[in-house]
Amino acid sequence: MTVRIHPSAVVSPKAELGDDVKIGPFCLISDDVVIGSGTELTSHVTVHDHVRIGSNCKICEFTAIGGEPQDHGFKGEISYVKIGNNNLIRENVTINRATGEGNSTIVGDDCFIMDAVHFAHNVHVGDCVTVANKVGLSGFVQVGSHTVFGGMAGVHQFVRIGDYCMIGGLYRVSKDVPHYTLASRDPLRLTGLNKIGLERGGFSPETIREIYRFYRRLYAKDRRFTEALNEAVSKKNEFIPEIQKIIEFYEGSKRGVTFWGI
Numbered sequence: 300m301t302v303r304i305h306p307s308a309v310v311s312p313k314a315e316l317g318d319d320v321k322i323g324p325f326c327l328i329s330d331d332v333v334i335g336s337g338t339e340l341t342s343h344v345t346v347h348d349h350v351r352i353g354s355n356c357k358i359c360e361f362t363a364i365g366g367e368p369q370d371h372g373f374k375g376e377i378s379y380v381k382i383g384n385n386n387l388i389r390e391n392v393t394i395n396r397a398t399g400e401g402n403s404t405i406v407g408d409d410c411f412i413m414d415a416v417h418f419a420h421n422v423h424v425g426d427c428v429t430v431a432n433k434v435g436l437s438g439f440v441q442v443g444s445h446t447v448f449g450g451m452a453g454v455h456q457f458v459r460i461g462d463y464c465m466i467g468g469l470y471r472v473s474k475d476v477p478h479y480t481l482a483s484r485d486p487l488r489l490t491g492l493n494k495i496g497l498e499r500g501g502f503s504p505e506t507i508r509e510i511y512r513f514y515r516r517l518y519a520k521d522r523r524f525t526e527a528l529n530e531a532v533s534k535k536n537e538f539i540p541e542i543q544k545i546i547e548f549y550e551g552s553k554r555g556v557t558f559w560g561i
Contacts, residue, residue, distance in 0.1 A: 301318075301319070302316045302317075302318070302319070302320045302321075302322070303319075303320070303321045303322065304322040305322060305323050305324045305325075305326070305342075307324045307325050308322045308323065308324065308325060308326040308327070308328070309326070309327045309328070310322055310326070310327075310328040311328055311329055311330045311332070313330040313331070314328045314329070314330065314331075314332040314333070314334070315332070315333045315334070316334050317334060317335045317336030317337070317338070317354065318336040318337070319336055319337050320334050320335075320336065320337070320338050320339070321338075321339040321340065322340050323339070323340055323341045323342035323343075323344070324342040324343070325342055325343045326340045326342065326343065326344045326345070326346075327344075327345045327346070328340075328346050329346060329347050329348040329350075329365075330348055331348040331349050331350075332346050332347075332348065332349075332350050332351075332352075332365075333350070333351045333352065334346070334352045335352060335353040335354035335355070335356070335384065336354045336355070337354050337355040338352055338353070338354060338355060338356040338357070338358070339356070339357050339358070340358045341357070341358065341359045341360055342360050343360045343361045344358050344359070344360070344361070344362050344363075344364075345362070345363045345364070345366075346364050346365055347363070347364065347365030347366055347367075347396075348365060349365055349377060349378060349379045349380065349396060350364050350365035350379070350380045350381075350382075350396075351379065351380070351381045351382065352364070352382045353382060353383045353384035353385075353386070353408070354384045354385070355384055355385045356382065356384065356385065356386045356387070356388065357386075357387050357388070358388045358392075359388060359389045359390045359392075360390045360391075361390055361391045362388055362389075362390065362391065362392040362393070362394075363392075363393050363394075364380055364382070364388075364392075364393075364394045365379075365380045365394070365395070365396055366393065366394075366395050366396065367395065367396060368395045368396055368397065368398045368419065368420030368421075368438070369395060369419065369420070370398045370419075370420050370438060372398050373398045373420070376398075376399065376400040376401075377400060377401065378396045378397040378398065378399060378400065378401065378402045378403065378404075378420075379396060379397060379401075379402070379403040379404070380394050380395070380396055380397075380403065380404045380405075380406075381403045381404070381405050381406070382394070382405075382406045383406060383407045383408035383409075383410075383426070384408045384409070385408055385409045386406060386408065386409065386410045386411075386412065387410070387411050387412065388410075388412045389412060389413045389414045389416075390414050390415070391414055391415040392412055392414070392415065392416045392417070392418075393416075393417045393418070394406065394417075394418040394422075395417075395418065395419055395420050396420060397420050397421045398420045398421055398438070399421070402421060403421075404418060404419075404420060404421055404422050404423075405422070405423045405424065406418070406424045407424055407425045407426035407427075407428065407444065408426045408427070409426055409427045410424060410426070410427065410428045410429070410430070411428075411429045411430070412430045413429075413430060413431050413432045413434075413450075414432045414433065415432055415433045416430050416432070416433065416434050416435070416436075417434075417435045417436065418436050419435075419436060419437050419438045419440070419456075420438045420439075421438050421439045422436045422437075422438070422439070422440050422441075422442075423440075423441045423442065424436075424442045425442055425443045425444035425445075425446070425462070426444040426445070427444050427445045428442055428444065428445070428446050428447070428448075429446075429447045429448065430448045431447075431448055431449055431450040431451075431452075431468065432450045432451065433450055433451045434448045434449075434450065434451065434452050434453070434454075435452075435453045435454065436454045437453075437454055437455055437456035437457075437458075438456045438457075439456055439457045440454050440455075440456065440457070440458050440459075440460070441458075441459045441460070442459075442460045443460060443461045443462035443463070443464065443478065444462050444463075445462055445463045445496060445500055446460055446461070446462065446463065446464040446465070446466070447464070447465045447466070447496070448466045448468075449465075449466060449467045449468025449469070449470070450468040450469070451468055451469050452466050452467070452468060452469065452470050452471075452472060453470075453471050453472065454466075454472040455471070455472060455473040455474075455554075457553065457554055458472055458473065458474065458475055458476075458554055459475045459476075459548070459551070459552070459554075460472070460475070460476045461475075461476060461477050461478030461479065461480070461545075461548055462478045462479065462544075463478060463479045463493050463496045463497055463500055464476050464477075464478065464479065464480055464481070464482065464493060465480075465481050465482070465493045465496060466482050466483075467481075467482060467483030467484075470482070470483055470484070470485065470487050471485070471486075471487065472487055472557075473486075473487070473554070474487070474554050474555045474556055474557045475548070475552045475554055475555065475556045475557065476489070476556075476557050477489070477545055477548045477549065477556055477557075478541075478544055478545050478548055479492055479493055479496075479497060479510055479541070479545070480492060480493060480514075481493050482557055484560055487557050488557065488558060488559065488560020489514075489557055489558065489559045489560055490560055492507065492510060492511050492514070494507060497510075502541075506539065506541055509539055509541070509542065510541055510542060510545070513531075513538070513542045513545065514545075514559060516531075517531060517559075518558070518559035524558075528546075528549055531546050531549075532546055532549075532550065535547075
């Protein structure tokens, strides 16, 4: 198989292109770029230096990957964008390099990133994440796998969002959102479990019930949240692995965790 490059594209001879890569009209590919086999850049895509893109991705018009971070702390150091395999990145998306020598902005595998999404410096996104139009992830945001963002949501820097979450459209996320939850309302609240996402992800009905019961106990109105959390931490090894993961998420929070709003 051969690489196909449109005559109007500008591709550095130093860039490494895998088998069957397609570079469409008016694309610009810089020197220190690696693009995996089967990936297509449709047209007018810019890939700056220090970018690694996996196999079988499709990147659409006017997307820019690897631009310098929009961060006062950036001093010109070498940093990276690393994008996994089988990703669909639609029009007008921007994904910036990281701040800090050798650090990376990371997108996992099998993600669907829609029009005009922005991933800022040092963002880490897991696998199978769906990000609807015009969502913005600020610097150092971490997103788990199988999470979904509604359109035009905005995420504050350093926020963590767990696995199998769903963030409602148009909402501002300023605190961590723990695994397996729905988050919406203003100010943002946890409004339940992402039950449909968990079912689609192969979680058993009993596991889903256990997770729900844990959250209800954690946010019970008859005692303080800190007491409930401390008790859960002390008994962490008695819970199923999915709940142990939730407890560890709370233990690792620096910005605080979004509260249950039902």
